[in-house]
Amino acid sequence: MPSTPQIEAAEGFPNLQQEVARISALPEVRAAFGWLRTQEPQFAQWQLDMARIPAPPFGEAARAEWLRERFSELDLEGVSTDDVGNVFGLRPGTGGPCVALSAHLDTVFPAGTPLNLRQQGTRLYGPGVSDNGAGMTALLAVVVALRKARVQHRSPILFIGNVGEEGEGDLRGMRYIFSHSLWKDSIACSLVLDGAGSDTIVAEALGSRRFEVIVRGPGGHSWSDFGAPNPILALASAIQAFGQTPVPASPKTTFNVGVIRGGTSVNSIPESASMRVDIRSTSMAEMERLETALRQSLEAAVEEESQATERRSPSSSQRRSFGLSYEVVPIGNRPAGELDPEARILQVIRAVDAQLGNTAQIQRASTDANVPLSLGREAVAIGGGGSGGGAHTLQEWFDCSGRELGLKRILLAVLTLAGVGTLA
Numbered sequence: 001m002p003s004t005p006q007i008e009a010a011e012g013f014p015n016l017q018q019e020v021a022r023i024s025a026l027p028e029v030r031a032a033f034g035w036l037r038t039q040e041p042q043f044a045q046w047q048l049d050m051a052r053i054p055a056p057p058f059g060e061a062a063r064a065e066w067l068r069e070r071f072s073e074l075d076l077e078g079v080s081t082d083d084v085g086n087v088f089g090l091r092p093g094t095g096g097p098c099v100a101l102s103a104h105l106d107t108v109f110p111a112g113t114p115l116n117l118r119q120q121g122t123r124l125y126g127p128g129v130s131d132n133g134a135g136m137t138a139l140l141a142v143v144v145a146l147r148k149a150r151v152q153h154r155s156p157i158l159f160i161g162n163v164g165e166e167g168e169g170d171l172r173g174m175r176y177i178f179s180h181s182l183w184k185d186s187i188a189c190s191l192v193l194d195g196a197g198s199d200t201i202v203a204e205a206l207g208s209r210r211f212e213v214i215v216r217g218p219g220g221h222s223w224s225d226f227g228a229p230n231p232i233l234a235l236a237s238a239i240q241a242f243g244q245t246p247v248p249a250s251p252k253t254t255f256n257v258g259v260i261r262g263g264t265s266v267n268s269i270p271e272s273a274s275m276r277v278d279i280r281s282t283s284m285a286e287m288e289r290l291e292t293a294l295r296q297s298l299e300a301a302v303e304e305e306s307q308a309t310e311r312r313s314p315s316s317s318q319r320r321s322f323g324l325s326y327e328v329v330p331i332g333n334r335p336a337g338e339l340d341p342e343a344r345i346l347q348v349i350r351a352v353d354a355q356l357g358n359t360a361q362i363q364r365a366s367t368d369a370n371v372p373l374s375l376g377r378e379a380v381a382i383g384g385g386g387s388g389g390g391a392h393t394l395q396e397w398f399d400c401s402g403r404e405l406g407l408k409r410i411l412l413a414v415l416t417l418a419g420v421g422t423l424a
Protein backbone atom coordinates (compact mmCIF):
# COMPACT_ATOMS: atom_id res chain seq x y z
CA MET A 1 0.00 0.00 0.00
CA PRO A 2 1.42 3.42 -0.91
CA SER A 3 2.05 5.73 2.00
CA THR A 4 -0.42 8.53 2.51
CA PRO A 5 0.77 11.70 0.81
CA GLN A 6 1.28 14.55 3.24
CA ILE A 7 1.18 18.25 2.64
CA GLU A 8 4.04 20.03 4.32
CA ALA A 9 2.76 21.97 7.32
CA ALA A 10 3.14 25.72 7.15
CA GLU A 11 5.81 25.87 9.82
CA GLY A 12 5.76 29.61 10.11
CA PHE A 13 2.17 29.44 11.28
CA PRO A 14 2.01 26.98 14.14
CA ASN A 15 -1.41 28.19 15.15
CA LEU A 16 -3.96 27.08 12.60
CA GLN A 17 -6.46 29.69 13.73
CA GLN A 18 -3.95 32.45 13.04
CA GLU A 19 -3.17 30.90 9.69
CA VAL A 20 -6.86 30.89 8.69
CA ALA A 21 -7.20 34.51 9.83
CA ARG A 22 -4.11 35.47 7.83
CA ILE A 23 -5.38 33.78 4.66
CA SER A 24 -8.84 35.28 4.93
CA ALA A 25 -7.30 38.76 5.25
CA LEU A 26 -5.15 38.48 2.10
CA PRO A 27 -6.27 41.02 -0.53
CA GLU A 28 -6.75 38.36 -3.23
CA VAL A 29 -8.82 36.19 -0.87
CA ARG A 30 -10.94 39.19 0.08
CA ALA A 31 -11.44 39.82 -3.62
CA ALA A 32 -12.57 36.21 -4.06
CA PHE A 33 -15.02 36.63 -1.16
CA GLY A 34 -16.28 39.79 -2.78
CA TRP A 35 -16.89 37.98 -6.04
CA LEU A 36 -18.82 35.22 -4.25
CA ARG A 37 -21.01 37.85 -2.60
CA THR A 38 -22.25 39.29 -5.89
CA GLN A 39 -22.70 36.24 -8.07
CA GLU A 40 -25.84 34.54 -6.76
CA PRO A 41 -27.75 34.95 -10.06
CA GLN A 42 -24.92 33.12 -11.86
CA PHE A 43 -24.87 30.36 -9.24
CA ALA A 44 -28.64 29.82 -9.49
CA GLN A 45 -28.34 29.70 -13.27
CA TRP A 46 -25.59 27.02 -13.19
CA GLN A 47 -27.59 25.04 -10.68
CA LEU A 48 -30.76 25.06 -12.79
CA ASP A 49 -28.85 24.38 -16.03
CA MET A 50 -27.07 21.32 -14.66
CA ALA A 51 -30.12 19.95 -12.82
CA ARG A 52 -32.01 20.06 -16.13
CA ILE A 53 -29.56 17.53 -17.56
CA PRO A 54 -30.61 14.02 -16.52
CA ALA A 55 -27.96 12.17 -14.51
CA PRO A 56 -29.43 8.84 -13.35
CA PRO A 57 -27.09 6.25 -11.86
CA PHE A 58 -24.89 4.91 -14.70
CA GLY A 59 -26.21 7.69 -16.97
CA GLU A 60 -24.14 10.71 -15.95
CA ALA A 61 -22.36 11.27 -19.29
CA ALA A 62 -24.35 14.30 -20.48
CA ARG A 63 -24.00 16.14 -17.18
CA ALA A 64 -20.32 15.20 -17.03
CA GLU A 65 -19.85 16.72 -20.48
CA TRP A 66 -21.54 19.93 -19.32
CA LEU A 67 -19.12 20.14 -16.39
CA ARG A 68 -16.11 19.31 -18.60
CA GLU A 69 -17.04 22.27 -20.84
CA ARG A 70 -17.25 24.60 -17.82
CA PHE A 71 -13.86 23.34 -16.55
CA SER A 72 -12.34 24.04 -19.99
CA GLU A 73 -13.87 27.53 -20.22
CA LEU A 74 -12.51 28.31 -16.77
CA ASP A 75 -8.95 27.47 -17.83
CA LEU A 76 -8.38 24.54 -15.53
CA GLU A 77 -5.46 22.40 -16.65
CA GLY A 78 -5.58 18.76 -17.70
CA VAL A 79 -9.34 18.80 -18.14
CA SER A 80 -10.31 15.21 -18.83
CA THR A 81 -12.84 12.45 -18.35
CA ASP A 82 -11.68 9.03 -17.16
CA ASP A 83 -12.88 5.54 -18.13
CA VAL A 84 -15.80 5.49 -15.72
CA GLY A 85 -16.93 9.06 -16.47
CA ASN A 86 -15.33 11.14 -13.71
CA VAL A 87 -14.39 14.67 -14.84
CA PHE A 88 -11.15 16.30 -13.69
CA GLY A 89 -9.64 19.75 -13.87
CA LEU A 90 -6.54 21.00 -12.09
CA ARG A 91 -5.43 24.34 -10.71
CA PRO A 92 -1.69 23.92 -10.42
CA GLY A 93 0.17 24.97 -7.32
CA THR A 94 3.87 25.23 -6.73
CA GLY A 95 4.15 21.51 -6.05
CA GLY A 96 3.48 18.62 -3.73
CA PRO A 97 0.47 16.36 -3.35
CA CYS A 98 -2.91 17.81 -4.16
CA VAL A 99 -6.09 18.79 -2.38
CA ALA A 100 -9.16 17.22 -4.01
CA LEU A 101 -12.44 19.11 -4.12
CA SER A 102 -15.22 16.92 -5.47
CA ALA A 103 -18.96 16.82 -6.05
CA HIS A 104 -20.96 13.89 -7.36
CA LEU A 105 -22.69 14.28 -10.69
CA ASP A 106 -25.35 11.61 -10.33
CA THR A 107 -28.87 11.76 -8.92
CA VAL A 108 -31.15 9.03 -7.60
CA PHE A 109 -33.74 9.77 -10.27
CA PRO A 110 -34.14 7.13 -12.98
CA ALA A 111 -33.92 8.04 -16.66
CA GLY A 112 -37.22 9.54 -17.85
CA THR A 113 -38.02 11.33 -14.57
CA PRO A 114 -39.58 14.71 -15.50
CA LEU A 115 -37.04 17.34 -14.46
CA ASN A 116 -39.24 20.32 -13.88
CA LEU A 117 -36.69 22.80 -12.54
CA ARG A 118 -37.90 26.26 -11.60
CA GLN A 119 -37.05 29.28 -9.47
CA GLN A 120 -39.30 31.27 -7.14
CA GLY A 121 -37.58 34.07 -5.29
CA THR A 122 -34.62 32.67 -3.37
CA ARG A 123 -35.82 29.10 -3.86
CA LEU A 124 -35.01 26.62 -6.58
CA TYR A 125 -37.23 23.57 -7.03
CA GLY A 126 -36.84 20.26 -8.79
CA PRO A 127 -35.26 16.80 -8.58
CA GLY A 128 -31.55 16.90 -7.82
CA VAL A 129 -31.47 20.69 -7.37
CA SER A 130 -29.84 20.37 -3.97
CA ASP A 131 -28.34 16.85 -4.08
CA ASN A 132 -26.12 17.45 -5.80
CA GLY A 133 -26.89 20.69 -7.65
CA ALA A 134 -25.73 22.59 -4.55
CA GLY A 135 -22.43 20.69 -4.36
CA MET A 136 -21.66 21.05 -8.07
CA THR A 137 -22.51 24.76 -8.02
CA ALA A 138 -20.17 25.27 -5.08
CA LEU A 139 -17.42 23.42 -6.95
CA LEU A 140 -17.74 25.77 -9.93
CA ALA A 141 -18.05 28.84 -7.71
CA VAL A 142 -14.72 28.02 -6.06
CA VAL A 143 -13.03 27.48 -9.45
CA VAL A 144 -14.19 30.89 -10.66
CA ALA A 145 -13.49 32.74 -7.42
CA LEU A 146 -9.88 31.50 -7.38
CA ARG A 147 -9.46 32.43 -11.04
CA LYS A 148 -11.02 35.89 -10.82
CA ALA A 149 -9.04 36.85 -7.75
CA ARG A 150 -5.82 35.20 -9.06
CA VAL A 151 -5.22 33.43 -5.79
CA GLN A 152 -1.91 31.54 -5.73
CA HIS A 153 -1.71 28.40 -3.63
CA ARG A 154 1.03 25.89 -2.89
CA SER A 155 -0.59 22.49 -3.37
CA PRO A 156 -2.41 21.87 -6.63
CA ILE A 157 -6.19 21.76 -6.29
CA LEU A 158 -7.86 18.92 -8.16
CA PHE A 159 -11.49 19.61 -9.04
CA ILE A 160 -13.59 16.50 -9.60
CA GLY A 161 -17.13 15.86 -10.78
CA ASN A 162 -17.51 12.17 -10.03
CA VAL A 163 -20.01 9.52 -11.01
CA GLY A 164 -21.76 6.86 -8.99
CA GLU A 165 -22.36 8.22 -5.49
CA GLU A 166 -26.04 7.38 -5.16
CA GLY A 167 -27.69 3.99 -4.56
CA GLU A 168 -26.53 1.28 -6.90
CA GLY A 169 -23.70 3.53 -8.06
CA ASP A 170 -22.06 2.22 -4.89
CA LEU A 171 -19.35 4.94 -4.88
CA ARG A 172 -17.89 3.56 -8.11
CA GLY A 173 -16.57 6.97 -9.19
CA MET A 174 -14.58 7.53 -6.01
CA ARG A 175 -13.45 3.90 -5.88
CA TYR A 176 -12.00 4.29 -9.35
CA ILE A 177 -10.25 7.54 -8.46
CA PHE A 178 -8.57 5.96 -5.44
CA SER A 179 -7.69 2.70 -7.17
CA HIS A 180 -6.98 3.49 -10.83
CA SER A 181 -6.66 7.21 -11.50
CA LEU A 182 -3.55 9.19 -12.22
CA TRP A 183 -4.14 10.94 -8.92
CA LYS A 184 -4.71 7.95 -6.66
CA ASP A 185 -1.43 8.31 -4.79
CA SER A 186 -1.15 12.08 -4.84
CA ILE A 187 -4.39 13.17 -3.19
CA ALA A 188 -3.39 14.34 0.29
CA CYS A 189 -6.91 15.14 1.43
CA SER A 190 -10.41 15.26 0.00
CA LEU A 191 -13.13 17.78 0.56
CA VAL A 192 -16.40 16.31 -0.70
CA LEU A 193 -19.26 18.71 -1.50
CA ASP A 194 -22.61 17.02 -1.12
CA GLY A 195 -25.98 18.74 -0.90
CA ALA A 196 -26.81 22.02 0.79
CA GLY A 197 -25.92 23.55 4.15
CA SER A 198 -22.95 24.81 6.15
CA ASP A 199 -23.78 23.25 9.50
CA THR A 200 -22.36 19.73 9.20
CA ILE A 201 -19.03 17.97 8.83
CA VAL A 202 -19.31 14.33 7.80
CA ALA A 203 -16.22 12.77 9.35
CA GLU A 204 -17.51 9.27 10.02
CA ALA A 205 -18.13 7.05 7.03
CA LEU A 206 -21.19 4.91 7.51
CA GLY A 207 -20.51 1.71 5.64
CA SER A 208 -23.10 -0.67 4.31
CA ARG A 209 -23.34 -4.13 2.86
CA ARG A 210 -26.44 -5.22 1.03
CA PHE A 211 -27.42 -8.66 -0.09
CA GLU A 212 -30.07 -10.41 -2.08
CA VAL A 213 -30.52 -13.86 -0.54
CA ILE A 214 -32.23 -16.55 -2.59
CA VAL A 215 -33.28 -19.95 -1.28
CA ARG A 216 -34.20 -22.50 -3.96
CA GLY A 217 -35.93 -25.89 -3.85
CA PRO A 218 -37.64 -28.29 -6.24
CA GLY A 219 -41.12 -26.84 -5.64
CA GLY A 220 -44.21 -28.98 -6.06
CA HIS A 221 -47.88 -29.50 -5.35
CA SER A 222 -48.84 -28.62 -1.82
CA TRP A 223 -50.78 -31.90 -1.40
CA SER A 224 -49.18 -34.50 -3.63
CA ASP A 225 -45.57 -33.34 -3.10
CA PHE A 226 -45.96 -32.70 0.58
CA GLY A 227 -42.66 -33.23 2.28
CA ALA A 228 -40.57 -31.42 -0.30
CA PRO A 229 -38.39 -28.71 1.26
CA ASN A 230 -40.00 -25.35 1.38
CA PRO A 231 -37.76 -22.32 0.60
CA ILE A 232 -40.18 -19.95 2.34
CA LEU A 233 -40.00 -21.99 5.56
CA ALA A 234 -36.21 -22.07 5.33
CA LEU A 235 -36.01 -18.33 4.66
CA ALA A 236 -38.40 -17.58 7.52
CA SER A 237 -36.28 -19.56 9.93
CA ALA A 238 -33.09 -17.85 8.69
CA ILE A 239 -34.72 -14.43 9.23
CA GLN A 240 -35.83 -15.46 12.70
CA ALA A 241 -32.28 -16.53 13.63
CA PHE A 242 -30.50 -13.59 11.97
CA GLY A 243 -32.91 -11.18 13.68
CA GLN A 244 -31.56 -12.31 17.06
CA THR A 245 -27.98 -11.28 16.27
CA PRO A 246 -26.78 -8.86 18.96
CA VAL A 247 -25.39 -5.51 17.75
CA PRO A 248 -23.35 -2.96 19.69
CA ALA A 249 -24.71 0.52 20.44
CA SER A 250 -21.22 1.82 19.73
CA PRO A 251 -20.02 1.69 17.03
CA LYS A 252 -23.67 1.92 16.03
CA THR A 253 -24.47 -1.08 13.88
CA THR A 254 -27.80 -1.94 12.30
CA PHE A 255 -29.43 -4.56 10.12
CA ASN A 256 -32.67 -4.71 8.21
CA VAL A 257 -34.60 -7.22 6.16
CA GLY A 258 -36.33 -4.82 3.83
CA VAL A 259 -37.95 -6.98 1.16
CA ILE A 260 -39.13 -10.59 1.08
CA ARG A 261 -40.50 -12.37 -1.94
CA GLY A 262 -41.39 -15.91 -2.85
CA GLY A 263 -43.91 -18.44 -4.04
CA THR A 264 -46.54 -18.43 -6.74
CA SER A 265 -49.79 -19.71 -5.26
CA VAL A 266 -51.32 -20.89 -2.02
CA ASN A 267 -51.36 -24.53 -3.13
CA SER A 268 -47.79 -24.69 -4.48
CA ILE A 269 -44.64 -25.48 -2.59
CA PRO A 270 -42.50 -22.54 -3.71
CA GLU A 271 -39.46 -23.05 -5.93
CA SER A 272 -37.76 -20.05 -4.44
CA ALA A 273 -37.91 -17.36 -1.81
CA SER A 274 -35.71 -14.31 -1.45
CA MET A 275 -34.98 -11.40 0.82
CA ARG A 276 -32.97 -8.19 0.71
CA VAL A 277 -30.78 -7.43 3.69
CA ASP A 278 -29.07 -4.17 4.63
CA ILE A 279 -26.21 -4.07 7.16
CA ARG A 280 -24.68 -0.75 8.31
CA SER A 281 -21.91 0.35 10.62
CA THR A 282 -18.93 2.68 10.85
CA SER A 283 -16.91 -0.42 11.71
CA MET A 284 -15.76 -2.82 9.00
CA ALA A 285 -15.35 -5.55 11.65
CA GLU A 286 -18.97 -5.23 12.76
CA MET A 287 -20.23 -5.44 9.18
CA GLU A 288 -18.06 -8.51 8.69
CA ARG A 289 -19.48 -10.09 11.83
CA LEU A 290 -23.08 -9.47 10.75
CA GLU A 291 -22.43 -10.87 7.30
CA THR A 292 -21.05 -14.02 8.92
CA ALA A 293 -24.12 -14.22 11.17
CA LEU A 294 -26.35 -13.91 8.10
CA ARG A 295 -24.55 -16.75 6.32
CA GLN A 296 -24.62 -18.94 9.44
CA SER A 297 -28.36 -18.34 9.89
CA LEU A 298 -28.95 -19.43 6.30
CA GLU A 299 -26.72 -22.46 6.57
CA ALA A 300 -28.53 -23.59 9.73
CA ALA A 301 -31.98 -22.84 8.33
CA VAL A 302 -31.36 -24.80 5.13
CA GLU A 303 -29.96 -27.72 7.13
CA GLU A 304 -32.96 -27.63 9.46
CA GLU A 305 -35.44 -27.57 6.57
CA SER A 306 -33.59 -30.44 4.87
CA GLN A 307 -33.88 -32.50 8.04
CA ALA A 308 -37.56 -31.64 8.32
CA THR A 309 -37.91 -32.85 4.73
CA GLU A 310 -36.49 -36.24 5.67
CA ARG A 311 -39.04 -36.56 8.44
CA ARG A 312 -41.91 -35.54 6.16
CA SER A 313 -40.87 -37.51 3.06
CA PRO A 314 -42.38 -40.92 2.47
CA SER A 315 -39.48 -42.52 0.53
CA SER A 316 -35.73 -42.07 0.24
CA SER A 317 -35.86 -41.90 -3.59
CA GLN A 318 -38.11 -38.87 -3.30
CA ARG A 319 -35.73 -37.28 -0.76
CA ARG A 320 -32.75 -37.46 -3.07
CA SER A 321 -34.30 -35.06 -5.56
CA PHE A 322 -35.23 -32.71 -2.76
CA GLY A 323 -32.14 -30.52 -2.77
CA LEU A 324 -32.42 -27.16 -1.10
CA SER A 325 -29.80 -24.50 -1.80
CA TYR A 326 -29.16 -20.87 -1.10
CA GLU A 327 -27.21 -18.07 -2.64
CA VAL A 328 -26.08 -14.75 -1.13
CA VAL A 329 -25.62 -12.12 -3.83
CA PRO A 330 -23.95 -8.84 -2.81
CA ILE A 331 -25.95 -5.90 -4.20
CA GLY A 332 -24.19 -3.09 -2.36
CA ASN A 333 -20.91 -2.56 -0.57
CA ARG A 334 -19.79 0.75 0.87
CA PRO A 335 -16.67 0.74 2.99
CA ALA A 336 -16.75 2.19 6.50
CA GLY A 337 -14.19 4.36 8.23
CA GLU A 338 -13.64 7.13 10.71
CA LEU A 339 -11.49 10.21 10.53
CA ASP A 340 -8.84 10.52 13.21
CA PRO A 341 -10.16 13.26 15.55
CA GLU A 342 -6.68 14.85 15.30
CA ALA A 343 -6.74 14.89 11.49
CA ARG A 344 -5.58 18.16 10.00
CA ILE A 345 -8.55 18.46 7.64
CA LEU A 346 -10.92 18.41 10.60
CA GLN A 347 -8.86 21.01 12.46
CA VAL A 348 -8.86 23.18 9.35
CA ILE A 349 -12.66 23.07 8.98
CA ARG A 350 -13.04 23.80 12.68
CA ALA A 351 -10.70 26.78 12.42
CA VAL A 352 -12.51 28.04 9.31
CA ASP A 353 -15.85 27.74 11.11
CA ALA A 354 -14.47 29.68 14.07
CA GLN A 355 -13.13 32.36 11.70
CA LEU A 356 -16.52 32.71 9.99
CA GLY A 357 -18.58 32.44 13.17
CA ASN A 358 -20.19 29.27 11.86
CA THR A 359 -21.38 26.34 13.99
CA ALA A 360 -21.25 22.83 12.61
CA GLN A 361 -21.89 19.33 13.94
CA ILE A 362 -19.87 16.23 13.19
CA GLN A 363 -22.02 13.69 11.38
CA ARG A 364 -21.94 10.08 10.39
CA ALA A 365 -23.19 9.41 6.86
CA SER A 366 -22.54 7.53 3.69
CA THR A 367 -20.89 9.81 1.13
CA ASP A 368 -18.08 9.82 -1.40
CA ALA A 369 -15.78 10.46 1.58
CA ASN A 370 -16.28 6.80 2.60
CA VAL A 371 -13.74 5.71 0.02
CA PRO A 372 -10.75 7.82 1.13
CA LEU A 373 -11.73 7.40 4.82
CA SER A 374 -11.77 3.63 4.47
CA LEU A 375 -8.24 3.86 3.04
CA GLY A 376 -7.05 5.89 6.03
CA ARG A 377 -6.87 9.08 3.96
CA GLU A 378 -8.04 12.44 5.26
CA ALA A 379 -11.50 13.37 3.97
CA VAL A 380 -14.69 15.08 5.05
CA ALA A 381 -17.97 15.83 3.32
CA ILE A 382 -19.61 19.22 3.77
CA GLY A 383 -22.53 21.04 2.15
CA GLY A 384 -22.48 23.59 -0.66
CA GLY A 385 -24.13 26.31 1.48
CA GLY A 386 -27.69 27.62 1.52
CA SER A 387 -30.31 25.18 2.69
CA GLY A 388 -32.25 22.38 1.11
CA GLY A 389 -34.86 19.74 1.66
CA GLY A 390 -36.84 16.94 0.08
CA ALA A 391 -33.67 15.21 -1.11
CA HIS A 392 -34.35 12.14 -3.25
CA THR A 393 -37.95 13.28 -3.91
CA LEU A 394 -39.55 15.16 -6.79
CA GLN A 395 -40.31 17.97 -4.29
CA GLU A 396 -36.64 18.67 -3.69
CA TRP A 397 -35.76 22.33 -3.08
CA PHE A 398 -32.78 24.57 -2.44
CA ASP A 399 -32.82 28.01 -0.81
CA CYS A 400 -29.87 30.19 -1.68
CA SER A 401 -30.13 32.35 1.47
CA GLY A 402 -26.85 31.86 3.28
CA ARG A 403 -25.09 30.31 0.29
CA GLU A 404 -22.34 32.93 0.53
CA LEU A 405 -21.30 31.66 3.97
CA GLY A 406 -21.10 28.09 2.70
CA LEU A 407 -18.98 29.11 -0.29
CA LYS A 408 -16.59 31.20 1.80
CA ARG A 409 -16.26 28.24 4.13
CA ILE A 410 -15.31 25.91 1.29
CA LEU A 411 -12.93 28.42 -0.31
CA LEU A 412 -11.15 29.18 2.94
CA ALA A 413 -10.89 25.49 3.84
CA VAL A 414 -9.44 24.59 0.43
CA LEU A 415 -6.93 27.43 0.57
CA THR A 416 -5.84 26.59 4.10
CA LEU A 417 -5.42 22.94 3.13
CA ALA A 418 -3.48 23.87 -0.01
CA GLY A 419 -1.48 26.61 1.69
CA VAL A 420 -1.20 30.26 0.58
CA GLY A 421 1.81 32.50 0.80
CA THR A 422 5.41 31.65 1.50
CA LEU A 423 6.64 29.21 4.09
CA ALA A 424 8.49 31.01 6.83
Ligand SMILES: [Zn+2]
Residues within 6 Å of the ligand: 104, 131, 132, 165, 194, 195
Ligand atom coordinates in the same frame (compact mmCIF):
# COMPACT_ATOMS: atom_id res chain seq x y z
ZN1 LIG B 1 -25.51 13.53 -2.59
